[in-house]
Amino acid sequence: MVVALIFSEPLAIEHLWECGRRLVCKGDLVYSLFPIHLTDKMTKLMEWLTGAFLILGPWTAVVSKTIQNEFTDKYYIAILIFPVILVAIFGLVSVAIIAYRVYNFNDCNEAAEELKTQIKEAKEDLTKKGLKLD
Amino acid sequence: MGKDKYSVLLPTYNERENLPIITWLLCKYFDESGHDYEIIVIDDGSPDGTLEVAKKLQEIYGDDKIVLRPRAKKLGLGTAYIHGIKHATGNFVIIMDADLSHHPKFIPQFIKKQKEGNYDLVSGTRYIGDGGVYGWDLKRKIISRGANYVTQVLLRPGASDLTGSFRLYRKEVLQKLVESCVSKGYVFQMEMIIRARQYGYSIGEVPISFVDRVYGESKLGGSEIIGFAKGLLYLFATT
Numbered sequence: 075m076v077v078a079l080i081f082s083e084p085l086a087i088e089h090l091w092e093c094g095r096r097l098v099c100k101g102d103l104v105y106s107l108f109p110i111h112l113t114d115k116m117t118k119l120m121e122w123l124t125g126a127f128l129i130l131g132p133w134t135a136v137v138s139k140t141i142q143n144e145f146t147d148k149y150y151i152a153i154l155i156f157p158v159i160l161v162a163i164f165g166l167v168s169v170a171i172i173a174y175r176v177y178n179f180n181d182c183n184e185a186a187e188e189l190k191t192q193i194k195e196a197k198e199d200l201t202k203k204g205l206k207l208d
Numbered sequence: 209m210g211k212d213k214y215s216v217l218l219p220t221y222n223e224r225e226n227l228p229i230i231t232w233l234l235c236k237y238f239d240e241s242g243h244d245y246e247i248i249v250i251d252d253g254s255p256d257g258t259l260e261v262a263k264k265l266q267e268i269y270g271d272d273k274i275v276l277r278p279r280a281k282k283l284g285l286g287t288a289y290i291h292g293i294k295h296a297t298g299n300f301v302i303i304m305d306a307d308l309s310h311h312p313k314f315i316p317q318f319i320k321k322q323k324e325g326n327y328d329l330v331s332g333t334r335y336i337g338d339g340g341v342y343g344w345d346l347k348r349k350i351i352s353r354g355a356n357y358v359t360q361v362l363l364r365p366g367a368s369d370l371t372g373s374f375r376l377y378r379k380e381v382l383q384k385l386v387e388s389c390v391s392k393g394y395v396f397q398m399e400m401i402i403r404a405r406q407y408g409y410s411i412g413e414v415p416i417s418f419v420d421r422v423y424g425e426s427k428l429g430g431s432e433i434i435g436f437a438k439g440l441l442y443l444f445a446t447t
Binding site for chain 1: 267353
């Protein structure tokens with residue numbers, strides 16, 4: 075698979091697509107050409123834990139001075155507060171995105187008007203067809 | 209048009225006033241578009257006489273168009289779908305609410321979309337394009353958008369509207385999804401689309417307007433939010 079991707083051999087890629095599709099049909103969770111099959115089989119929780127581990131692992135090593143060099147000494151404070159900054163930025167971006175989406179949430183006034191008209195129309199027609207409505 | 213037939217599942221409970229309207233609209237738009245269809249009314253023993261109204265509608269439109277599959281009492285949405293699918297003669301199934309918040313005018317667009325991409329399911333979405341809502345105040349919009357955003361981040365579902373219940377499914381796809389979903393309420397619709405992605409089904413989307421005519425504070429209390437959060441975490445940990 076990796077060879078096929080590296081050389082971008084069209085036939086091989088085609089074959090991989092086919093494999094992928096067949097796997098999908100079997101209800102397997104593999105549906106990508108790219109070598110991220112590992113993550114496809116993980117639950118979302120495991121993905122997040124893996125991500126957290128990949129960031130917090132090295133971070134812990136630096137903060138506890140298990141790893142120490144010129145770079146970590148120079149930027150120690152910055153590295154120390156890095157996770158907090160990451161979370162803060164994520165929070166701010168999230169709030170901004172939600173605010174933008176709330177602001178742009180369409181009000182379907184026309185749809186409500188249309189429905190009101192159609193309800194009247196329907197009632198008249200159904201009464202004509204013999205349905206008693208109250 | 210081919211041999212495609214569309215079965216509309218309408219679970220009802222105390223929809224005596226809305227059922228004639230939704231039926232009239234469904235017939236109107238299906239007759240205009242020329243697709244083969246049937247409407248399966250699954251009434252869960254409504255005390256307001258929904259079933260009696262449905263019977264009269266059947267007399268008007270014919271029992272090939274209106275199919276009645278009542279149940280004795282309220283048994284939940286998931287089982288209503290299973291019950292409906294069993295009697296559905298179409299190869300596609302449309303699920304929607306009978307309270308007129310979902311307008312049948314979108315169904316021809318769903319069908320067109322499905323054919324365009326040969327999708328396994330087409331979901332109506334309030335959140336993209338011309339989609340939107342009517343009758344929601346700012347608070348309701350914030351909760352809706354916020355919940356949707358958190359879900360998008362945590363689950364990356366590949367669909368924009370997860371809690372909507374206006375969708376078109378291939379019959380066998382709906383069958384499989386309903387059988388594998390355990391959640392209730394809002395979360396049920398969300399689990400359906402998350403599992404759809406998990407099983408590798410293709411999803412198309414059509415923007416819809418959601419007209420909420422009976423919006424009340426009671427519809428979105430603290431217990432709903434807690435239920436939603438629980439469902440979200442369940443899916444986060446299992447899919």
